[in-house]
Amino acid sequence: MPTDSGGYNVIASHIVIPTDSGGYNVIASHIVIPTDSCGYNVIASHIVIPTDSGGYNVIASHIVIPTDSGGYNVIAGHIVIPTDSGGYNVIASHIVIPTDSGGYNVIASHIVIPTDSGGYNVIASHINRPTDSGGYNVIASHIVIPTDSGGYNVIYSKSHCYTN
Numbered sequence: 001m002p003t004d005s006g007g008y009n010v011i012a013s014h015i016v017i018p019t020d021s022g023g024y025n026v027i028a029s030h031i032v033i034p035t036d037s038c039g040y041n042v043i044a045s046h047i048v049i050p051t052d053s054g055g056y057n058v059i060a061s062h063i064v065i066p067t068d069s070g071g072y073n074v075i076a077g078h079i080v081i082p083t084d085s086g087g088y089n090v091i092a093s094h095i096v097i098p099t100d101s102g103g104y105n106v107i108a109s110h111i112v113i114p115t116d117s118g119g120y121n122v123i124a125s126h127i128n129r130p131t132d133s134g135g136y137n138v139i140a141s142h143i144v145i146p147t148d149s150g151g152y153n154v155i156y157s158k159s160h161c162y163t164n
Helices: none
Strands: 009-012 015-017 057-060 063-065 089-092 095-097 105-108 111-113
Touching: none
Parallel strands: none
Antiparallel strands: 009 015, 057 063, 089 095, 105 111
């Protein structure tokens, strides 16, 4: 994933993730993930990432992200990202993202999210997720992943208090 001449992170040959004037990363020019009245981040008003009968989290109708035999986990649906008693960040209720021996956060068995020299979390080799002035991790131009009163990072794709 190269960075183009404007410093934007390129996911594919025609996809650029620019940063807006506020320093937020924009996933797509017309895609905004709003936060509902409860402070949960809504990925899309009608998009829920279900878990199939085998316990795998399904991102799309034919895409399943399983957990491998090494205990590395997956990105799931309706969820809060707490930290468990071992200090691991949990993306879903049964999903733990361990840190490997190099201190990198692992989303899946072969995917490592390092932090670059600027302290940004890197999703891919040249994609940064900055933290805004409030300490929130920013996914897109208007998207903030707040931390609730219990210290949990919230990512709900469709929160319990969101009304379509």
